[in-house]
Amino acid sequence: MIGWDAARAAPPDDSAPPAPDAKALLAHFHPDHAPDAMTALRIGPSAGAHCPAPLAQLLESHPLVQDVDLAGVPVTEADVLIIGGGGAGCVAALTAARAGARVLLVSKLRMGDGNTVMAEGGIQAAIGPDDSLQRHYADTLKAGHFKASRELVAAMVADGPAAIRWLIEEGMAFDLAPGEERIGGRLLMKRPGGATAARLLSHRDFTGLEMMRVLREAVLLTPGITVLERHPCVELLSEPGGAAAGAVLLDLERQRLVLAAAGATILATGGAGRLHFAGFPTSNHYGATADGLVLAYRLGATLREMDSFQYHPTGIAWPPHLAGTLISEAARAAGARLRNGTGARFIDELAPRDIVAAAILREIAEGRGVARDGCVGVLLDTPALEAAEPGILKTRLVTLSHLAHRAGFDPAAEPFLIRPTLHYQNGGIAIDTTGRTDVPGLFCAGEASGGLHGANRLMGNALLELVAFGRRAGTAAAEARRTPRALGLTHLAGWERALASAGIPRTRRAPILFPDYGNVDVAALLRQAA
Amino acid sequence: MQQATLTFDGHEIAAPPGTSLIQAWLAAGLPLTENVGCMGQGVCGACRVLVKRPGARIAEAALACETRAEPGMQVAFIGHFPAARTHAYDLAAMGDGWSALATLDATFPEAKSCRHCGGCDAACPKHIPVQEAVTLANAGRLPAAAALFDTCVMCNLCVAACPEHIAPAHLGQFLRRMSAAHTLRPGDLMLRLREVEAGTQAIDLDAVSP
Numbered sequence: 001m002i003g004w005d006a007a008r009a010a011p012p013d014d015s016a017p018p019a020p021d022a023k024a025l026l027a028h029f030h031p032d033h034a035p036d037a038m039t040a041l042r043i044g045p046s047a048g049a050h051c052p053a054p055l056a057q058l059l060e061s062h063p064l065v066q067d068v069d070l071a072g073v074p075v076t077e078a079d080v081l082i083i084g085g086g087g088a089g090c091v092a093a094l095t096a097a098r099a100g101a102r103v104l105l106v107s108k109l110r111m112g113d114g115n116t117v118m119a120e121g122g123i124q125a126a127i128g129p130d131d132s133l134q135r136h137y138a139d140t141l142k143a144g145h146f147k148a149s150r151e152l153v154a155a156m157v158a159d160g161p162a163a164i165r166w167l168i169e170e171g172m173a174f175d176l177a178p179g180e181e182r183i184g185g186r187l188l189m190k191r192p193g194g195a196t197a198a199r200l201l202s203h204r205d206f207t208g209l210e211m212m213r214v215l216r217e218a219v220l221l222t223p224g225i226t227v228l229e230r231h232p233c234v235e236l237l238s239e240p241g242g243a244a245a246g247a248v249l250l251d252l253e254r255q256r257l258v259l260a261a262a263g264a265t266i267l268a269t270g271g272a273g274r275l276h277f278a279g280f281p282t283s284n285h286y287g288a289t290a291d292g293l294v295l296a297y298r299l300g301a302t303l304r305e306m307d308s309f310q311y312h313p314t315g316i317a318w319p320p321h322l323a324g325t326l327i328s329e330a331a332r333a334a335g336a337r338l339r340n341g342t343g344a345r346f347i348d349e350l351a352p353r354d355i356v357a358a359a360i361l362r363e364i365a366e367g368r369g370v371a372r373d374g375c376v377g378v379l380l381d382t383p384a385l386e387a388a389e390p391g392i393l394k395t396r397l398v399t400l401s402h403l404a405h406r407a408g409f410d411p412a413a414e415p416f417l418i419r420p421t422l423h424y425q426n427g428g429i430a431i432d433t434t435g436r437t438d439v440p441g442l443f444c445a446g447e448a449s450g451g452l453h454g455a456n457r458l459m460g461n462a463l464l465e466l467v468a469f470g471r472r473a474g475t476a477a478a479e480a481r482r483t484p485r486a487l488g489l490t491h492l493a494g495w496e497r498a499l500a501s502a503g504i505p506r507t508r509r510a511p512i513l514f515p516d517y518g519n520v521d522v523a524a525l526l527r528q529a530a
Numbered sequence: 531m532q533q534a535t536l537t538f539d540g541h542e543i544a545a546p547p548g549t550s551l552i553q554a555w556l557a558a559g560l561p562l563t564e565n566v567g568c569m570g571q572g573v574c575g576a577c578r579v580l581v582k583r584p585g586a587r588i589a590e591a592a593l594a595c596e597t598r599a600e601p602g603m604q605v606a607f608i609g610h611f612p613a614a615r616t617h618a619y620d621l622a623a624m625g626d627g628w629s630a631l632a633t634l635d636a637t638f639p640e641a642k643s644c645r646h647c648g649g650c651d652a653a654c655p656k657h658i659p660v661q662e663a664v665t666l667a668n669a670g671r672l673p674a675a676a677a678l679f680d681t682c683v684m685c686n687l688c689v690a691a692c693p694e695h696i697a698p699a700h701l702g703q704f705l706r707r708m709s710a711a712h713t714l715r716p717g718d719l720m721l722r723l724r725e726v727e728a729g730t731q732a733i734d735l736d737a738v739s740p
Contacts, residue, residue, distance in 0.1 A: 221618055399571075
């Protein structure tokens with residue numbers, strides 16, 4: 001490992017790095033491929049499939065509540081129940097409500113406190129003159145190593161231009177190219193890592209914040225949507241035939257259970273970064289604890305590509321109190337270089353994220369990393385970027401500059417020390433092009449769903465996915481509305497038998513709702529609520 | 531840097547060196563189920579706190595994920611509560627834009643009563659010149675007002691601080707949304723939408739292989 005001062009003193013070498021053998025690089029250095037990173041699921045609809053061991057522990061776990069706990073619990077009814085108040089949930093709520101459904105949107109934290117608001121880089125849509133839907137489709141499939149569903153990717157990509165129009169109609173602003181007029185002008189487009197065209201649309205470097213504050217305001221002002229915040233879902237309700245019938249909610253404010261009855265339920269519960277696989281820090285929000293996967297899986301929903309997670313190349317490595325916090329790909333898209341401790345570039349900065357992350361981990365593993373106060377990483381050369389394009393840090397990379405300020409240094413004078421951070425769940429709950437899961441009455445949209453990114457996601461496809469499939473799931477759920485025949489937890493009997501035959505201890509219970517360092521005793525909360 | 535002892539919601543806690551207030555809360559073993567979201571990016575506005583530093587006369591509003599723990603601080607979470615009145619409008623019903631000022635007046639009538647007390651400016655953890663933005667909006671300078679609100683995270687502290695119930699954050703959000711929804715019409719997007727509609731952008735699912 002090379003010390004901070006020695007690395008800073010190393011003369012920068014801007015020669016192009018050698019093209020890596022991508023397969024070997026991923027196999028040796030990507031965290032998904034580390035020995036013992038994955039384990040096979042033993043029970044449930046995806047038995048035999050692989051996923052990280054800590055996630056398998058949650059998927060193969062006992063429920064938090066039983067049928068007996070539901071006696072006398074108040075019931076609230078809706079046509080469409082949406083679980084999760086991030087981008088996908090809000091888009092689905094707006095779409096379903098406008099289709100005439102009575103919508104209940106429930107959220108563990110507050111509406112908006114999810115990963116969407118944290119997205120920085122932008123949203124992909126094939127709009128440029130040299131670009132096409134076909135190229136966006138091909139880029140997405142290739143970046144995902146051809147593991148994604150072709151039908152789902154085509155649906156997402158085809159929705160792209162209309163999704164941008166829809167967002168503008170909701171009041172979301174996008175950057176225009178310099179000097180362009182608001183009517184008839186050209187949008188500012190950047191090339192995302194791994195893409196063959198400039199396709200990334202943005203609102204400065206806080207695109208997700210711009211999107212989320214527009215969606216939240218729209219939800220609050222749209223008639224027909226009821227919002228319950230601080231109401232995590234602890235179990236899905238089922239009918240005797242196995243169809244979804246709503247959810248059991250825990251009202252954290254009043255410490256009581258509530259049943260939400262609905263013939264159509266949309267899971268928009270996001271990802272799993274707060275499980276910190278292999279001890280990695282995460283860029284995810286506090287609530288990213290895989291709750292939706294756990295609940296859908298025991299109700300019979302198939303999962304796919306659960307062995308694939310995105311480690312964003314540029315998380316903060318130093319200072320430690322910001323470890324894992326994201327530095328947007330926008331910095332590299334704007335031209336910032338990565339350097340190891342010898343001052344050399346070691347990877348094409350705009351290669352797909354899995355390749356860049358693996359290359360960084362290779363540099364660290366092979367001793368060319370940089371150490372600062374015991375924190376290890378590589379350098380993101382913001383001073384050279386500022387020197388090449390004076391003013392860019394203040395005007396276009398606002399969030400990055402703000403982050404450096406909080407870290408206590410000037411990014412125009414000092415580089416960031418970065419290392420990969422657990423960022424995104426590439427797989428998830430299997431859906432079709434309308435957002436339907438394998439469970440009747442259960443839909444899914446956003447990061448919780450699987451099939452759109454294969455084994456690696458392109459920057460900017462997450463925001464597109466949540467709009468495209470939020471709208472698709474919202475539409476399909478509104479059409480599918482009906483009154484549940486019965487409310488219960490009938491699916492748990494078979495599930496508990498499977499757990500028992502696999503010898504899974506009763507102490508293992510999920511969903512966990514909050515990270516283990518959140519100091520929350522969920523079992524105690526439920527005892528008080530029961 | 532050394533460990534900092536501070537008071538947080540009545541708890542005496544010791545914060546490890548360099549930690550943010552929200553990390554200090556967790557490190558002290560205190561349960562966290564609310565007043566938290568993005569955990570450090572400073573974009574969700576959930577972790578609002580009042581902070582009083584030793585020797586300071588008044589407490590300041592801040593975000594706990596963005597504020598370093600310092601010795602002797604007195605800190606309290608600010609709970610979230612609904613605004614006194616929903617400032618409701620319908621972008622789709624606003625017509626061609628000539629009624630923008632009328633809609634602004636009808637939706638945010640209190641904005642005209644700004645008494646320039648500066649409470650909103652003091653409350654904003656993002657240092658937005660909120661009062662100036664409201665003044666600009668009252669003067670019909672809508673894009674200038676909207677631009678000042680661009681980095682707003684909708685934490686609603688200015689809403690809580692305003693004695694006239696102006697709801698400045700929502701006024702800013704209204705201006706920004708109206709501006710995009712009524713005036714942003716990118717030519718390249720319109721062109722591509724027409725191509726998609728005309729069927730000249732069809733996707734061949736099998737045209738690409740590993």
